[in-house]
Amino acid sequence: MPKVEAGQPVRKSRAQRAIALIVTTSTAVIVGALxxxxxxxxxxxxxxxxxxxxxxxxxxxxxxxxxxxxxxxxxxxxxxxxxxxxxxxxxxxxxxxxxxxxxxxxxxxxxxxxxxxxxxxxxxxxxxxxxxxxxxxxxxxxxxxxxxxxxxxxxxxxxxxxxxxxxxxxxxxxxxxxxxxxxxxxxxxxxxxxxxxxxxxxxxxxxxxxxxxxxxxxxxxxxxxxxxxxxxxxxxxxxxxxxxxxxxxxxxxxxxxxxLRAVLHVNGSLAASVIGIGIASLQTAYPKFGAVMDTYLTPEGRTKMETIRSRCLIPNVILDAFTDYQRYFTIPIPQLLEVPDIKETFDAVxxxxxxxxxxxxxxxxxxxxxxxxxxxxxxxxxxxxxxxxxxxxxxxxxxxxxxxxxxxxxxxxxxxxxxxxxxxxxxxxxxxxxxxxxxxxxxxxxxxxxxxxxxxxxxxxxxxxxxxxx
Known part of the structure; x- marks a missing residue:
């Protein structure tokens, strides 16, 4: 097979991602039917x-x-x-x-x-x-x-x-x-x-x-x-x-x-929900992270995180697919990751x-x-x-x-x-x-x-x- 460089990302279209999700979901549905x-x-x-x-x-x-x-x-x-x-x-x-x-x-x-x-x-x-x-x-x-x-x-x-x-x-x-x-x-x-x-x-x-x-x-x-x-x-x-x-x-x-920082690349994609799920959790677990994150979240963003915390995985995946999380922050996400208390938490996890x-x-x-x-x-x-x-x-x-x-x-x-x-x-x-x-x-x-x-x-x-x- 062709050589694949270790760690080299492979770009996929939304259609390919959707097909993969459908295939996996179909497996679950088949078992569910049985x-x-x-x-x-x-x-x-x-x-x-x-x-x-x-x-x-x-x-x-x-x-x-x-x-x-x-x-x-x-x-x-x-x-x-x-x-x-x-x-x-x-x-x-x-x-x-x-x-x-x-x-x-x-x-x-x-x-x-x-x-x-x-x-x-x-x-x-x-x-x-x-x-x-x-x-x-x-x-x-x-x-x-x-x-x-x-x-x-x-x-x-x-x-x-x-x-x-x-x-x-x-x-x-x-x-x-x-x-x-x-x-x-x-x-x-x-x-x-x-x-x-x-x-x-x-x-x-x-x-x-x-x-x-x-x-x-x-x-x-x-x-x-x-x-x-x-x-x-x-x-x-x-x-x-x-x-x-x-x-x-x-x-x-x-x-x-x-x-966890590395999954931010899914922003706006079919799997975008993982961004909100991760941030919503770290906010409640780490007080300093939560306090700093609140200062950079818009009012709509803070409401969004509360909504995410109220739902389970499957509803979050479905309802937040293709979400652009940048709209919920007042500064660019790459800049947010360099804020000391944010960076310290991501380093720790x-x-x-x-x-x-x-x-x-x-x-x-x-x-x-x-x-x-x-x-x-x-x-x-x-x-x-x-x-x-x-x-x-x-x-x-x-x-x-x-x-x-x-x-x-x-x-x-x-x-x-x-x-x-x-x-x-x-x-x-x-x-x-x-x-x-x-x-x-x-x-x-x-x-x-x-x-x-x-x-x-x-x-x-x-x-x-x-x-x-x-």
């Missing part, structure tokens, strides 16, 4: 995290160790949420964690086991970081997974694409933890906190007796894409100092958005400055219309310079939305290999340019198999073959 065939009985609407007592930590929780379980409940909603008649065991855990300022905080993770799974000290745990990408806590996976129909779930941001990845982990017999990695205040794109929350979610899952795991000896994998890739990146970077006892075998990151202590698998689309490949190249280079083993896959036929699905099989195969008993620890860094990871002949688990397994589950066919040794 899932509708096995719809479960609708029950009462769940309470939002703001009013649900389960989310409120008990008095004195601050004195508990990070990862301590504060409250738990068994759930029976998963079949209703996804409308997938998957027989899985589901619980939610409220646990003590740490916020981005180093103060005690609480968070929730949803943990799952294959149906009928018995205690197994060798069972791996997958921490799956979703790309819910919203400052509204009613868009968090723990709440969205309680919705009673597919449309509500998709509107909340828990897409069918991610449910395929979660199902894929369960079909391998793994336990799965799905943390609300943005915490109780919807902190998207911040530094440190997503890592603390995910690591403490792993600690909580390892302590939770019904999962039957081996405590801190449990083999753990972390996987996330896009906004979930950011959370996975912070999980990897924070682990050596914050949770060194965890046996994390590897972290898989797809399209991880290492530098950039991945690559803390070396992970475990092997990494990174996959990036060369045609990514949101995440400039050069930023992921730089992050990988920094990890490698610090001694972290990295397997880096660059896909030259996908863009951001397509790789969310097409990159699944590569990540799943890599995690599966990391979980093999006595699997050798990868060494060194390896970059591979592929025409398509979807077509990788070395994958013993293919994307077609993931789709097939998900469809079987959606159609209510016997689940036993899904939970075999493959």
């Amino acid at each position: 899932t509708g065939l096995g719809a479960a009985t609708v029950t009462a609407e769940p309470l939002t995290p703001q009013v649900d007592p389960f989310y409120q930590p008990p008095a004195g929780y601050e004195s508990q160790a990070p990862g301590s379980i504060l409250r738990s409940r068994e759930m029976h909603f998963l079949a209703a949420v996804t409308e997938l008649p998957l027989k899985v065991q589901v619980w939610q855990l409220l646990y003590r964690t740490t916020d981005l300022h180093g103060e005690p905080e609480s968070a929730v993770t949803t943990v799952l086991l294959p149906w009928g799974a018995t205690p197994d000290k060798n069972r791996p745990l997958l921490s799956y970081e979703t790309f819910y990408d919203s400052t509204n806590t009613a868009c968090a996976p723990s709440y969205v997974l309680q919705q009673q129909n597919l449309l509500e779930g998709v509107a909340g941001g828990q897409t069918n694409i991610e449910l395929m990845a979660i199902t894929a982990g369960l079909t391998k017999g793994w336990a799965v933890s799905i943390p609300d990695h943005e915490g109780p205040h919807g902190h998207l794109g911040v530094d440190k906190e997503p890592g603390y929350i995910s690591l403490d979610g792993i600690r909580a899952a390892e302590q939770f007796a019904p999962l039957g795991l081996a405590g801190k000896d449990t083999p753990v994998g972390v996987w996330g894409y896009s906004g979930g890739g950011m959370a996975g990146g912070w999980t990897a970077e924070m682990q050596p100092a914050y949770a060194p006892e965890l046996n994390i075998k590897g972290v898989a990151l797809g399209g991880p958005v290492p530098d 950039t991945l690559g400055n803390n070396n992970p202590g475990m092997p990494m698998y990174v996959y990036q689309a060369a045609l990514d219309e949101i995440v400039p490949p050069a930023t992921t190249d730089k992050m990988v280079e920094q990890y490698c310079a610090g001694g972290t083993p990295v397997q880096y896959q660059r896909d030259h036929l996908s863009e951001h939305t397509l790789l969310a699905t097409y990159g699944m099989s590569g990540a799943l195969n890599w995690l599966k290999a990391r979980f093999e008993p006595n699997s050798p620890t990868p060494v060194g860094c390896h970059t591979e340019d592929q025409l398509s990871t979807f077509l990788n002949p070395d994958n013993d688990i293919t994307q077609l198999q993931i789709w097939f397994d998900t469809a079987r589950a959606a159609l209510g066919l016997p689940v036993e073959p899904l939970f075999g040794p493959n």
Whole structure:
């Protein structure tokens, strides 16, 4: 294939971007149509995290160790949420964690086991970081997974694409933890906190007796894409100092958005909403950033940010497509980025400055219309310079939305290999340019198999073959 320079951006027309979005959305719709065939009985609407007592930590929780379980409940909603008649065991855990300022905080993770799974000290745990990408806590996976129909779930941001990845982990017999990695205040794109929350979610899952795991000896994998890739990146970077006892075998990151400033190039494009979502979140998370940003936002801009904070990912993407965010600022955006308090915050939330202590698998689309490949190249280079083993896959036929699905099989195969008993620890860094990871002949688990397994589950066919040794 022709040589592609590392990090060289590829320009795409609006039509190409729209086609890519339609293809990806069609995948979700197809799965959604299948899932509708096995719809479960609708029950009462769940309470939002703001009013649900389960989310409120008990008095004195601050004195508990990070990862301590504060409250738990068994759930029976998963079949209703996804409308997938998957027989899985589901619980939610409220646990003590740490916020981005180093103060005690609480968070929730949803943990799952294959149906009928018995205690197994060798069972791996997958921490799956979703790309819910919203400052509204009613868009968090723990709440969205309680919705009673597919449309509500998709509107909340828990897409069918991610449910395929979660199902894929369960079909391998793994336990799965799905943390609300943005915490109780919807902190998207911040530094440190997503890592603390995910690591403490792993600690909580390892302590939770019904999962039957081996405590801190449990083999753990972390996987996330896009906004979930950011959370996975912070999980990897924070682990050596914050949770060194965890046996994390590897972290898989797809399209991880290492530098939020670099996505500003999407202004006015189909993906323009990510600009507003990021700024709206950082405003609430960082007081100095918020105060300075307010001085440069127009009155219309301040109203716009409040509106964005009230919505979930999918509505923001649809309603803010092709928005020119420059109209909401009183100075040019490039000039805004050089304001000291703004620059300091963006510097702080950039991945690559803390070396992970475990092997990494990174996959990036060369045609990514949101995440400039050069930023992921730089992050990988920094990890490698610090001694972290990295397997880096660059896909030259996908863009951001397509790789969310097409990159699944590569990540799943890599995690599966990391979980093999006595699997050798990868060494060194390896970059591979592929025409398509979807077509990788070395994958013993293919994307077609993931789709097939998900469809079987959606159609209510016997689940036993899904939970075999493959």
